[in-house]
Amino acid sequence: xxxxxxxxxxxxxxxxxxxxxxxxxxxxxxxxxxxxxxxxxxxxxxxxxxxxxxxxxxxxxxxxxxxxxxxxxxxxxxxxxxxxxxxxxxxxxxxxxxxxxxxxxxxxxxxxxxxxxxxxxxxxxxxxxxxxxxxxxxxxxxxxxxxxxxxxxxxxxxxxxxxxxxxxxxxxxxxxxxxxxxxxxxxxxxxxxxxxxxxxxxxxxxxxxxxxxxxxxxxxxxxxxxxxxxxxxxxxxxxxxxxxxxxxxxxxxxxxxxxxxxxxxxxxxxxxxxxxxxxxxxxxxxxxxxxxxxxxxxxxxxxxxxxxxxxxxxxxxxxxxxxxxxxxxxxxxxxxxxxxxxxxxxxxxxxxxxxxxxxxxxxxxxxxxxxxxxxxxxxxxxxxxxxxxxxxxxxxxxxxxxxxxxxxxxxxxxxxxxxxxxxxxxxxxxxxxxxxxxxxxxxxxxxxxxxxxxxxxxxxxxxxxxxxxxxxxxxxxxxxxxxxxxxxxxxxxxxxxxxxxxxxxxxxxxxxxxxxxxxxxxxxxxxxxxxxxxxxxxxxxxxxxxxxxxxxxxxxxxxxxxxxxxxxxxxxxxxxxxxxxxxxxxxxxxxxxxxxxxxxxxxxxxxxxxxxxxxxxxxxxxxxxxxxxxxxxxxxxxxxxxxxxxxxxxxxxxxxxxxxxxxxxxxxxxxxxxxxxxxxxxxxxxxxxxxxxxxxxxxxxxxxxxxxxxxxxxxxxxxxxxxxxxxxxxxxxxxxxxxxxxxxxxxxxxxxxxxxxxxxxxxxxxxxxxxxxxxxxxxxxxxxxxxxxxxxxxxxxxxxxxxxxxxxxxxxxxxxxxxxxxxxxxxxx
Amino acid sequence: xxxxxxxxxxxxxxxxxxxxxxxxxxxxxxxxxxxxxxxxxxxxxxxxxxxxxxxxxxxxxxxxxxxxxxxxxxxxxxxxxxxxxxxxxxxxxxxxxxxxxxxxxxxxxxxxxxx
Numbered sequence: 001x002x003x004x005x006x007x008x009x010x011x012x013x014x015x016x017x018x019x020x021x022x023x024x025x026x027x028x029x030x031x032x033x034x035x036x037x038x039x040x041x042x043x044x045x046x047x048x049x050x051x052x053x054x055x056x057x058x059x060x061x062x063x064x065x066x067x068x069x070x071x072x073x074x075x076x077x078x079x080x081x082x083x084x085x086x087x088x089x090x091x092x093x094x095x096x097x098x099x100x101x102x103x104x105x106x107x108x109x110x111x112x113x114x115x116x117x118x119x120x121x122x123x124x125x126x127x128x129x130x131x132x133x134x135x136x137x138x139x140x141x142x143x144x145x146x147x148x149x150x151x152x153x154x155x156x157x158x159x160x161x162x163x164x165x166x167x168x169x170x171x172x173x174x175x176x177x178x179x180x181x182x183x184x185x186x187x188x189x190x191x192x193x194x195x196x197x198x199x200x201x202x203x204x205x206x207x208x209x210x211x212x213x214x215x216x217x218x219x220x221x222x223x224x225x226x227x228x229x230x231x232x233x234x235x236x237x238x239x240x241x242x243x244x245x246x247x248x249x250x251x252x253x254x255x256x257x258x259x260x261x262x263x264x265x266x267x268x269x270x271x272x273x274x275x276x277x278x279x280x281x282x283x284x285x286x287x288x289x290x291x292x293x294x295x296x297x298x299x300x301x302x303x304x305x306x307x308x309x310x311x312x313x314x315x316x317x318x319x320x321x322x323x324x325x326x327x328x329x330x331x332x333x334x335x336x337x338x339x340x341x342x343x344x345x346x347x348x349x350x351x352x353x354x355x356x357x358x359x360x361x362x363x364x365x366x367x368x369x370x371x372x373x374x375x376x377x378x379x380x381x382x383x384x385x386x387x388x389x390x391x392x393x394x395x396x397x398x399x400x401x402x403x404x405x406x407x408x409x410x411x412x413x414x415x416x417x418x419x420x421x422x423x424x425x426x427x428x429x430x431x432x433x434x435x436x437x438x439x440x441x442x443x444x445x446x447x448x449x450x451x452x453x454x455x456x457x458x459x460x461x462x463x464x465x466x467x468x469x470x471x472x473x474x475x476x477x478x479x480x481x482x483x484x485x486x487x488x489x490x491x492x493x494x495x496x497x498x499x500x501x502x503x504x505x506x507x508x509x510x511x512x513x514x515x516x517x518x519x520x521x522x523x524x525x526x527x528x529x530x531x532x533x534x535x536x537x538x539x540x541x542x543x544x545x546x547x548x549x550x551x552x553x554x555x556x557x558x559x560x561x562x563x564x565x566x567x568x569x570x571x572x573x574x575x576x577x578x579x580x581x582x583x584x585x586x587x588x589x590x591x592x593x594x595x596x597x598x599x600x601x602x603x604x605x606x607x608x609x610x611x612x613x614x615x616x617x618x619x620x621x622x623x624x625x626x627x628x629x630x631x632x633x634x635x636x637x638x639x640x641x642x643x644x645x646x647x648x649x650x651x652x653x654x655x656x657x658x659x660x661x662x663x664x665x666x667x668x669x670x671x672x673x674x675x676x677x678x679x680x681x682x683x684x685x686x687x688x689x690x691x692x693x694x695x696x697x698x699x700x701x702x703x704x705x706x707x708x709x710x711x712x713x714x715x716x717x718x719x720x721x722x723x724x725x726x727x728x729x730x731x732x733x734x735x736x737x738x739x740x741x742x743x744x745x746x747x748x749x750x751x752x753x754x755x756x757x758x759x760x761x762x763x764x765x766x767x768x769x770x771x772x773x774x775x776x777x778x779x780x781x782x783x784x785x786x787x788x789x790x791x792x793x794x795x796x797x798x799x800x801x802x803x804x805x806x807x808x809x810x811x812x813x814x815x816x817x818x819x820x821x822x823x824x825x826x827x828x829x
Numbered sequence: 830x831x832x833x834x835x836x837x838x839x840x841x842x843x844x845x846x847x848x849x850x851x852x853x854x855x856x857x858x859x860x861x862x863x864x865x866x867x868x869x870x871x872x873x874x875x876x877x878x879x880x881x882x883x884x885x886x887x888x889x890x891x892x893x894x895x896x897x898x899x900x901x902x903x904x905x906x907x908x909x910x911x912x913x914x915x916x917x918x919x920x921x922x923x924x925x926x927x928x929x930x931x932x933x934x935x936x937x938x939x940x941x942x943x944x
Contacts, residue, residue, distance in 0.1 A: 007939035011861065014932035018854045021925060032929075034905075035922035036853040037889035041905055045898025175901065738907025789901030 024181040027117070034178050039171045041178055046790045053823045059163050062088060062829040067814040070823040073806060074784040074792045077313040079814035084156045086316035087330050089827055091160025091187070094310055094327050098786040099164065100174040101306045101733060102328030103184055106191040109198035110134050111383065116182050118386040129381045130395050130404045132427050133201060137193040139429035144193065150435045154189035157330040161187035175788055176734060195328045196434055196459075200426035202276065202301070203346045203460040208541060209354050211663040213261040213492040215653070218660060221258070227682075230487065230540040231532060232668035236549045238463055238477055238524040239512040241531035247510050249535035255485040256499040261356050261492035263660070276300060276760055277543050278345035279570070279753060280465040281523035281551050282473040284516065289560040290771040293467035296566040297334055297343025298762035300755045303730040305740050305794060307782030309333075309764045313811060314442065321442040322776065322810050324764050327786075331438040334766060336776050336810075339445045339469050341768035344462035345524045347477045350539030351425040351461060353488075353502075355400045355495030359419075367398055370498040374399070400495060401427055421495055423502060425459045425480045432458030432480060447472045447515065454478045455508045463524035469770040475522040476513035477529035477538075481506040486537045506536050521555040523548065525753075544667050546576040546751045563769045563777055570765050571803040572753040573627040577667065578637050584675055585640065586621055589698045612716050616706055619716070627749035629723035634749065636705060636720065643701035645670055651685045722747070728756055730781055730797070732788070739788050744781075746801045754803075765805060777805035832869030833877050839863050840881030840930065848885065853926060856882045860930045864937025871938045878934025883927030890919045 021032035034040045051070075066089045069077040076093045080086035094102065107113055111128030113121035128134070144150040165184050177183060216224045278299040285291045301308055309324035314332065323335015334343045359376075360366040366373040377397040382390050396403040400421035433456040440453030450466045454476065457464070461479025466472070482489075482502040493500045512530035514522060526543035554569050616636055623633025648670065653662045664670070673680050678694055685692045706716075713719040723745045732739035748754030748761065755761060766778040781800040785792035799806060809820050840856075840863055847855045860878040894902050894915050902915035911917045 003943040007936045007943055010932050010936035010939060014857055014861075014929055014936060017932065018857050018929045021929065022852075022854055032853050032922075032926060035886075035918070035925065036848070037886055037893055037922075038848040038853060041901060042890055042893040042898045044901055045893050045896065047897030050897065736904075736908055737910065738904040738913065787901075788904050789898055791900070 029179050030181050033181075041175050041789075043171045044175045044178075044787060044789050046785075046787060051823065054825070056826040056828055059088075059092065059160075059827050059829065061159050061163060062827060064829075066827040068093065068825045068827065069811065069814065069816075069821050070825070071809040071818070072820045072822055073311070073796065075311040075313065075809065077315070077809070077811050077814075079315045081317070083152055083316055085827075086314055087153050087156035088160035088163070090312060090314060090325070090330055091157035091162075092164050092827070093160075094312070094325065095161040095164035095187075097784055098306055098310060098327035099161075099184060100176040101786045102161075102195075103187075103191075104176070104733060105198060105328060106194045109137070109194035109201070111381075114391075115384040115386055116180055119388055122383065122385060122391060125383050126381070126393050127404075129383070129393065130402055131201065131205070132395075132402045132422065132424070133194065133197045135379075135402065136200070136424075136426045136429070137190060137197045139427060140196060140432065140434070141190050141193040143429045143431070144433050144435055145189065147433055147436055149439060150433055151189075153330045153435060153439055154192055157192065158187045158189050174786065179736075180734070192329045192435065195326055197426055199326070200460040204349075204351050204426065205424075207350075207352050207354065208663050209489065209492050211661055212490055214263055214660050215662045216491055217260065217263050218658070218662070227665040227669055228490075228540070229669065230490075230537075231528065232542075232545060232666065233672045234545050234549070234668055235528055235531070236545050236552055237512075237528045237531045238475060238548075239514045239530045239534070240517060240519070241533060243514045243517065243530075245533075245535070247507075249510065250483065250504075250507070252536065253483065253485050253488075253499070253503040255488070256494075256497060259356075259492070259494040259497070259500065261494075276302070276346065277526040277547070277755060279523070279525045279547060279551060279755070280343040280345050280463065280475075281521060281555055281566070281569070282341075282465050282467040282475070283555060283558055283561050283566075284473045284520040285471050286520045287555075287558045287561050288769075289562050290769060292469055292770045292772075293471065293473050294561055294563060294566050294767065294769050295336075295341040295343060295465060295467040295473075296570055296765075296767045297345070297465065298570050298755075298765040299334065299344065299346075300760055301763040302759055303728070303761050303763060303781055304733050305730055305782050305788075306733065306786035307763070307780050307784075309780050311778070311780075311784060311808075313809075315811070315814070319443040320812070322808055323766070324778075324780070329435070331435060332442050333438055334764065335442070336766075336768045336770075336774060337442070337444070338774050339770075340450065340466065341468075341770060341774075341776070342441055342444070342450065342464060342466045343766065344464055346526055347461035347463055347479060347529060348526055348539060348542035349461055349477070349479070349481055349529060350484075350489050350541070351459070351479070351481065353423045353482075353493055354420040355398075355423060355493045355500070356420050357398065357403065357495045364396060364403075368496040369399070370496075376403075398495065400501070420492065423489075423493075425461075425482070428458065428480060432456060434458060446470060447474060450474065463526075463529075465522060465524065467768070467770055469772065469774065472516055473520075473522050474513070474515040475524055476511055477524070478508075478511050481511065481536070481538055484537045487540070488537065490540055510536070512538075519556065521552070521558070523551045523555060525551055541666065544577070544751065547753050547755060550574055550576050550753055563767045563775065566767045567765075567777065567803070567805055569753060570762070570767070571748075573747045573749065575625050575627050575634070575637075575749055575752050577641070577671070577751050578623075578625040578634070581641060581671060581674070582620060582623070582625065582637055585644070585698055586617065588695055589617070589702065590695045612706060612710070613702070615716055616702070626747075627722055627726075627752050627754075628747040629721060629745050630718070631722045631747075632716070632718070632720040634722035635709065635725040638722075638725070638749070639705040639709060640702050643704050644674075644697055647685070647697050647701050648674070648683065651687050652682060657687060722749070726756070727758055728761065729759060731759075741794065741797060744797070744801055746803075762800075765800070767805060774810065776808040776810060778808050779805045832867065833873035836863060836867050836869065836874060836934070837877035837881045839867065840877055840934065841884050844882050844885040844930065845888075854929070856885070856926065856930045857933045860933035861937040861940075864934035865940050866937075869938070871935055871942075874938030875931045875935040878937075879924075879927040879931030881927075881934075882930025883923040886923040886926045887919060890922060894919055 111125035280297040282295040323332035437457035458480035525547035527548040748756035750757040906918040
């Protein structure tokens with residue numbers, strides 16, 4: 001018996017070891033399967049032979065032959081003889097480069113991450129579903145499939161993606177599937193719709209309604225109106241003041257008596273990213289060297305790898321368009337053709353509101369509205385969880401929308417109020433068809449085509465900028481905007497009062513707009529859509545004016561502009577906030593600080609030598625307000641100003657001091673108070689017996705900034721460079737160490753035109769010169785390939801970092817010669 | 830020594846071929862069977878299994894590391910974390926598979942003795 005023990009023990013050990021190495025253990029990948037050179041990641045390598053200069057691929061489902069040329073950035077230029085083949089090829093080639101990313105993002109949108117990573121994503125998945133992203137996507141898909149054009153586009157694109165997926169054996173799965181140990185699933189048009197909703201969430205899914213209601217209840221209407229005004233002191237709206245309306249406005253619903261919402265003490269765990277934004281601008285021929293318009297666009301999103309965008313040229317019947325696409329969605333989103341160019345920036349309008357509900361009883365089957373009890377619709381969400389039984393979650397739907405949280409259990413995003421129904425344009429689909437809008441823009445030849453294309457574009461609302469070779473420049477904040485009475489939805493609304501329901505929509509023909517203004521340029525940078533002359537209330541909380549005002553100032557000075565002039569403006573790093581505030585801050589900083597004689601008692605034990613305060617002051621006085629990579633002044637000012645603002649408001653609006661969840665007044669209002677209301681009671685720290693003044697705040701906050709920077713970087717010196725403090729990171733979507741780029745040395749700041757921050761920044765920079773022939777330039781911080789083994793994963797990063805653009809290869813015919821073309825493929829049925 | 834060398838060669842060749850078509854853990858029954866059939870001493874069998882299987886990984890991994898997968902291997906070696914050294918990753922992953930092969934061969938050799 002004993003003689004069997006040894007072999008059995010050895011074998012048992014081998015079997016257990018093999019099992020452990022072959023199985024995903026928690027977050028640890030199946031090590032041996034991942035590392036096997038026969039099946040694992042080694043098979044994902046990319047050598048020259050993997051990308052032949054000439055080849056013919058057999059793809060079932062194509063109707064005719066499609067020809068594809070690749071340039072030296074691996075951008076596919078697709079030439080198809082019919083629309084089906086064109087979008088089929090787009091789907092196929094996008095999947096070839098980005099399959100994992102596009103599929104993963106649809107899982108993010110749909111709340112299906114638990115299926116891949118297990119229980120730890122459960123609350124995230126519940127949240128996505130309760131916010132109604134899949135609900136909105138299904139509504140949207142229904143409309144898009146009703147339309148013959150978009151049905152063809154979506155189904156062809158999906159067929160192309162599936163053609164690629166069906167070719168793959170497990171050893172060919174993209175790297176991330178092997179790491180996370182799962183397999184791609186068939187693509188469906190619904191996934192395209194989900195990606196649109198994810199965009200809507202990123203760009204319009206934030207709301208301060210709860211915080212504002214808490215402020216209103218604590219400080220009353222006068223303070224709220226004073227500190228949270230609907231229109232800023234410094235403004236430079238997208239549609240300039242004085243632009244003729246050109247329409248007869250609809251009557252606005254009457255405002256009911258304000259509603260006193262219940263105070264809610266929730267704590268946010270995930271703050272909205274206020275700095276997501278974008279720039280676009282176009283100059284008319286009167287200001288350009290060629291006499292034809294120029295257009296530029298740079299959407300600022302979270303910087304990730306694989307890149308957010310994928311470049312493509314689509315040549316088919318009635319169209320030849322180039323631009324960037326969202327991997328997983330058909331058609332070009334931002335781009336140009338021989339006649340027109342267009343781009344988008346986000347509109348900060350308020351299209352998401354919360355309604356406080358009154359349920360009949362604890363069973364929550366009925367809610368009170370318009371004087372009677374109405375039934376709640378219950379929708380059961382089934383969430384698949386890896387390694388666990390499916391989880392069921394019942395979501396309550398009212399006529400407003402879903403109740404994101406209906407009971408006090410674990411709350412993922414605590415910004416979401418409890419027992420409130422969500423009303424959000426991303427759920428509305430009647431008449432909306434965003435894919436159709438982009439398909440039409442791709443084919444647009446003039447302003448009328450642009451105008452017609454935008455009519456079905458609903459969510460997320462965007463500032464669509466436009467320029468044509470025939471000389472038009474235009475912009476319009478476009479999308480589905482509820483027809484609101486003033487300040488409707490600035491605070492929590494009463495879900496039982498029908499007068500507080502959304503009453504209808506601003507007609508698509510009455511969104512703010514401007515065509516060929518006398519000033520010879522149009523632009524947007526997420527600021528207010530229109531001035532006070534616009535008849536409808538759109539919202540109150542837009543991005544500060546800094547970027548917009550700098551852009552307009554520079555555009556107004558342009559004469560004989562070229563594409564390079566616009567490129568330089570995209571890279572402009574002047575900080576208007578610093579320009580406005582720093583002289584005042586230095587002038588009001590007590591001289592004592594400069595000599596180091598006094599500091600607030602609390603910071604008396606500082607390690608910062610007094611000389612560094614004097615040199616800091618000298619350095620700041622010499623700083624030119626440019627957020628260049630090496631600027632030390634930028635580092636110092638940013639932290640000083642940020643600390644000043646914190647110390648100003650923390651005692652009045654901070655959670656710790658007040659016990660309430662509130663937000664701080666906007667930067668514009670804060671600056672106004674600092675600059676012109678020196679005796680404002682808000683300046684005093686109400687937690688201390690003595691009365692603080694602005695010089696006190698300036699002193700203590702500068703002291704704090706110096707201390708913390710000295711701790712971080714050592715004594716004042718070149719290490720304090722802005723690039724080090726800002727520390728721009730471009731991370732892999734799954735946050736994999738080694739798969740991104742940390743501490744990219746580049747200039748810019750969230751408030752300057754080159755809006756590069758720690759994690760967000762220009763995700764695509766494009767400049768189009770609408771001369772004959774059209775010439776265009778573009779770059780994004782990554783590459784065309786989503787494969788981390790490929791040289792084309794991040795080959796554009798260095799050009800992006802240094803502010804350069806690639807000339808974009810825009811072909812007229814499939815057999816055209818161009819020195820930058822590298823490969824010619826044929827896709828045949 | 831001779832029996833070690835023959836077993837090592839058999840394991841290396843057959844494991845390499847088998848893994849082209851079958852999952853990597855085919856090395857387990859393979860080493861077990863080969864060692865039970867031809868194995869010499871326990872020590873020789875373990876060594877032959879370890880090195881035979883490891884070599885069946887080292888060679889293709891080294892080749893791929895030099896031909897197209899080096900960049901990715903460096904990233905994976907950062908992720909694991911092995912300081913981004915892809916050759917260390919080649920070495921360690923081969924040893925890991927080799928350990929399974931070695932243990933299986935050891936079991937096979939002992940099985941042969943106990944019959």
